[in-house]
Every structure is written in structure tokens, then in C-alpha cells.
Amino acid sequence: MSFPSWIVVFLCPLLFSTALAESKKSAPPPPQPAAVPAPSPPVTPPADKGPAKPFDFSDVEQKAKELAAKPYARDESGMPEFLTRLDYDQYRDIRYKPEKALWRDENLPFQIQAFHRGFIFKDRVVINIVDRGSSTRLAYSPELFDFGKNQFPNPLPADLGFAGIRFHHPLRKDDIFDEIAVFLGASYFRAVGLGQLYGLSARGLAVDTGLPKAEEFPIFKEFWIEKPAKDASALTVYALLDSERVTGAYRFIIRPGLDLTMDVTSHLYFRQGIERVGIAPLTSMFYHGENTDRFLDDFRPEVHDSDGLLIGRSTGEWVWRPLNNPRQLRISVFRDEKPVGFGLMQRDRNFDHYQDLEAGYNRRPSAWVEILGDWGPGAVYLIEIPSDAEKYDNIVAFWVPDKATGEGKEYTYSYRLHFLLDEFTAPGGGKVVATRVGASAPDSPNRKFVVEFASPTLKLLSDKAAVEAEVSASAGKITNIVVQKNSENDRWRLSFDLEPEKDKDPVELRAMLKSGKDALTETWVYQWNRR
Known part of the structure; x- marks a missing residue:
């Protein structure tokens, strides 16, 4: 979809219960300067x-x-x-x-x-x-x-x-x-x-x-x-x-x-x-x-x-x-x-x-x-x-x-x-590079979360390194926690299932990777809602 614009447009004010209607997209390169200088405006x-x-x-x-x-x-x-x-x-x-x-x-x-x-x-x-x-x-x-x-x-x-x-x-x-x-x-x-x-x-x-x-x-x-x-x-x-x-x-x-x-x-x-x-x-x-x-x-x-x-x-x-x-x-x-x-x-x-x-x-x-x-x-x-x-x-x-x-x-x-453009990175910590959510099985109410972490340190770790996950949820039950190295891209992948509790929305999730007592990554936090 194209949004041709040389200008930034903000449609405001509106009630915040609706989306902020601010029409905005990328601007093309600015005009080239003329060869002959012109006088400044008064x-x-x-x-x-x-x-x-x-x-x-x-x-x-x-x-x-x-x-x-x-x-x-x-x-x-x-x-x-x-x-x-x-x-x-x-x-x-x-x-x-x-x-x-x-x-x-x-x-x-x-x-x-x-x-x-x-x-x-x-x-x-x-x-x-x-x-x-x-x-x-x-x-x-x-x-x-x-x-x-x-x-x-x-x-x-x-x-x-x-x-x-x-x-x-x-x-x-x-x-x-x-x-x-x-x-x-x-x-x-x-x-x-x-x-x-x-x-x-x-x-x-x-x-x-x-x-x-x-x-x-x-x-x-x-x-x-x-x-x-x-x-x-x-x-x-x-x-x-x-x-x-x-x-x-x-x-x-x-x-x-x-x-x-x-x-x-x-x-x-x-x-x-x-x-x-x-x-x-x-x-x-x-x-x-x-x-x-x-x-x-x-x-x-x-x-x-x-x-x-x-x-x-x-x-x-x-x-x-x-x-x-x-x-x-x-x-x-x-x-x-x-x-x-x-x-x-x-x-x-x-x-x-x-x-x-x-x-x-x-x-x-x-x-x-x-x-x-x-x-x-x-x-x-x-x-x-x-x-x-x-x-x-x-x-x-x-x-x-x-x-x-x-x-x-x-x-x-x-x-x-x-x-x-080069994203600000937490000092020394692995960062979250992907979050994916889907059903844990066909017709199942449970949700599967797949989170990938990356850093130079994580890349160097052997796939047999003692890396484990710390995962928690404000409601429901966490099951099937798996931590493994993704050999395709040298990232580390965490996956787990959430078994929601009835009428307990939203659910606040937290996860991180660690080795013993040492944190290897930043903390991933997520709010999941069944609606």
C-alpha cells in the first residue's frame, strides 16, 4: 500500500477511545538544491x-x-x-x-x-x-x-x-x-x-x-x-x-x-x-x-x-x-x-x-x-x-x-x-528477536508461544550448554517448556504452552534464559488475551 507524502500529517485531536487518526507515512527524498543561490525569505x-x-x-x-x-x-x-x-x-x-x-x-x-x-x-x-x-x-x-x-x-x-x-x-x-x-x-x-x-x-x-x-x-x-x-x-x-x-x-x-x-x-x-x-x-x-x-x-x-x-x-x-x-x-x-x-x-x-x-x-x-x-x-x-x-x-x-x-x-x-537503525541493545544481554503465537494443537484452547533470543554470547554456546528458561504466568498453567539452540541461525529458542484459566484475562507472561544464576537475556514480557 502506498502513502505518497512529502509531509507529516497528524489528525488530532480525537477521543482516545478510537485510534489516533494521524495520517503518516514515509517522505520521498527532499528536492535538490538549485545551482544558483537565491535570497533568503524576509x-x-x-x-x-x-x-x-x-x-x-x-x-x-x-x-x-x-x-x-x-x-x-x-x-x-x-x-x-x-x-x-x-x-x-x-x-x-x-x-x-x-x-x-x-x-x-x-x-x-x-x-x-x-x-x-x-x-x-x-x-x-x-x-x-x-x-x-x-x-x-x-x-x-x-x-x-x-x-x-x-x-x-x-x-x-x-x-x-x-x-x-x-x-x-x-x-x-x-x-x-x-x-x-x-x-x-x-x-x-x-x-x-x-x-x-x-x-x-x-x-x-x-x-x-x-x-x-x-x-x-x-x-x-x-x-x-x-x-x-x-x-x-x-x-x-x-x-x-x-x-x-x-x-x-x-x-x-x-x-x-x-x-x-x-x-x-x-x-x-x-x-x-x-x-x-x-x-x-x-x-x-x-x-x-x-x-x-x-x-x-x-x-x-x-x-x-x-x-x-x-x-x-x-x-x-x-x-x-x-x-x-x-x-x-x-x-x-x-x-x-x-x-x-x-x-x-x-x-x-x-x-x-x-x-x-x-x-x-x-x-x-x-x-x-x-x-x-x-x-x-x-x-x-x-x-x-x-x-x-x-x-x-x-x-x-x-x-x-x-x-x-x-x-x-x-x-x-x-x-x-x-x-x-542499529537497535539499542542491553549491555551484554541476549535480546528477543522473534515472538510467535499459535494454537498448541488443532482445536485446542491452549496457546503455544515461541520466543527466540540472540546475542554474540548465545551464538558461541554449544547446543549442549546448560541453558534453561524461567517462565511465569499471572494466571493459567505453563507446560511443555523447551529450550534449544536453533542450528539454522545460531539463535536460542524457547517454546512453551499456556493452559488458560476460564475467565482469567488478560494473562501476563514473563520469560528469560539463564545459565545457573546468571541471566543470559533480557526479560520477555507479554500480555495475552483470549478476546
Whole structure:
């Protein structure tokens, strides 16, 4: 199935009891730069001279703090109705002209392009450029955009503003600027490293996600981008987040390369208490995979942007939870005091397992949240939503702190986001590389689980090595445990049967391989439900 798109589209907000309708798939390579440099887009002079000190993160923090003391006011003003009536294809036909990219004529290592307002992107997003400590606003002009086949009944307002922003940097060749990151729609953003295709998304903040009420979607309403030096290897971006019950000051230090990393600092200011606030949220898609135990009429063996949740716990244990497309909403909670990190990973890089020449699921990045500093006690939440199509992002993972929220409270969180192809691996441990589920025998209610583990250490072990499994279930009976080396691929395979108890759903399963008292692998955890 093809999803031709040069842009990231997020359909929000919606009630979370339905799949998050975020139309998104891979973007083709960015346009090639023109041979002749063109002038940069205009910049509006500042209204006044501003503060005497150079602009920095403290200015964004002050704006967020002041904003939190005021009632929430969303800015959707100034957009003509004919822009709101655009459909997806009409909207994606509006393109920023590459020759108008900011800094294109200055031989800098980064370039900026903006997104036009329209379709579902109604919020006005202000973009500022910080040059030698002075902040100036990037001026909107229709001349910056190619509107394709669109014909509008009236001229566009001169002060329409933008909907989002994207960044380019040479990854393959010095004179070809590849798209590396995009911020568009609420507080969503994506990034890619060399050889990667857009897949899962990150967000600034998740508010009341997975609760039986409307989810609140905070918005990045203003950005400040520091103009880089000619030899810069990183780009610093500041963002102001706003929502009904919380504001935030964000700093992103973007480092492109083989893998792209973002150092993120978020300072949150609460207008009101929030029942469930999600820190460092990741949003992805899982339609079906090797562990899907029901028929889906699809020629492709697997369709997903991510295939598992990885958690590095404070105890030294590493946990792998394969993702699923459940028949009903599932919420899993993994409590911890000081976790190392968590992420939604795409471990399976074998094209043969996807057979999709257009979507390129084997090239979708994993995203790992490396926690910096002490976040205090809390839990990693995994939310899996039933989905009937791959166009829906139905997987969400984030950290929920135990700290109470409320009027006047503020908290700071720092973390490093890794977008990578080579999967982040637990130090020294064998990792889960396959999970398969099926009937243990024809017409039997019992289920057979087959889990394969791999690591350099496991590969070297003789097939007669004393490797055993530790398997447990929250309900039901575990039988027929078998551990053996797979001579076809040098992996170690664990298989067992689950005899479910009547009316005991869901069943939480745990398994790992060990030799004596020594753990050889990460811990495989799985939630099975008969419905």
C-alpha cells in the first residue's frame, strides 16, 4: 500500500477511545538544491530593541511562566475558510520553495523551510531566528510557497503565519540537503538519520492519553532557532508549548548523522492539575506482525513502524515487550524509581519480513529515550489501541511521574532522544528477536508461544550448554517448556504452552534464559488475551 507524502500529517485531536487518526507515512527524498543561490525569505524587524542580554532559554522559560498565569487562548485567527476546506491531497500540494530556504545562500550546514497553514493545521505558529543574541520574527509571504494546482478565491492574508517547520542538513553529500526533522501538528515532531525513512513520532507532552475522556493536545505555538556557525554540527531550537492546563519551555539540540540525537530539556508550568501527564511521549503504528494470532487479509507478512517496547530498569534488568494490535484497548504499566530509559524499537530489519517496496518499514527508525538526571519515581505506560488500518498511529509510550500536578507547580525534565537503525541493545544481554503465537494443537484452547533470543554470547554456546528458561504466568498453567539452540541461525529458542484459566484475562507472561544464576537475556514480557 502506498502513502505518497512529502509531509507529516497528524489528525488530532480525537477521543482516545478510537485510534489516533494521524495520517503518516514515509517522505520521498527532499528536492535538490538549485545551482544558483537565491535570497533568503524576509525577516520582520523586531518591534523594539528587546532585552539588553542575549536571547537564551531563560527567555522562553519566562514566557512559559507568564503564559501559565493567563487563561488559555488558542490562536487560529486569520486563516480564510477556504484553507480549512482543503483535503489532505490539496494541502500536501502546497510546498515551500526550496530556493527560498533560509540560509541557503550563506553556506551554512543547516537550512529551514516552513509549512503553510491549512487543512487541519489551523494554529498560527510563530517562527523566530536568533542571530548573535537578537531574536527576529520570520515574516510570512505567499511568495515563499508553490501552491501547486490549488486555486484560491481570494488573496492570502499578508500576516497569515506558518503551521510548522522543518530542517535540512547534508547527510549523503555536502551539496545535498536532506530533511532531518519536522515539527508539525500540535507538539508532534519526527526525525531521521542517514538511510532512515520517517516512521514513529515524538511529542512534546501527552495529556490524559488513554483515559475515557477527550485527550488534550498541547501545541508548540512559537519557535526560536539559533543561527548556526559555518562549522556547526548541531542546531539549537527553542519552543513554547501551550495547552489548557499546562505550558512549557523546550530546548532541542539536534545533532544529525548516521543516527540523529536530540538533547531535550522541558520546563513545565501547570495552570491546573492533570490526571495523567506523559513525559517524552512516543507514538507509533503496529498493524500486524509475526505475533499476530488472527487472520488479516494482507499480502505483506508484517506491517509496523515499531515492533516492541524496550525498558532499561534501575535494577539492571532489561525488559522487552512485543507490540500488538489488540482487539480491545490495552494499557500496560511498568513501575520504576530511576529507569535508564525506554523506547519504541523497530528491531526487525529484514525486508523479506515486510515485502513492501513503497513503505520501507525495514528502514523506519527506532526511538530511544535516554533519561538524563533524576526523574523520580513513576512508570512507563504502554497504550495499545485496536486498529483496522495501517494509517492509524495506535501505539503510545511515555513516562508518568508520581509527582502531583496543580496550579503553580513546575517541573523540569531532561532526556536524549536517539533515532537509530542499529537497535539499542542491553549491555551484554541476549535480546528477543522473534515472538510467535499459535494454537498448541488443532482445536485446542491452549496457546503455544515461541520466543527466540540472540546475542554474540548465545551464538558461541554449544547446543549442549546448560541453558534453561524461567517462565511465569499471572494466571493459567505453563507446560511443555523447551529450550534449544536453533542450528539454522545460531539463535536460542524457547517454546512453551499456556493452559488458560476460564475467565482469567488478560494473562501476563514473563520469560528469560539463564545459565545457573546468571541471566543470559533480557526479560520477555507479554500480555495475552483470549478476546
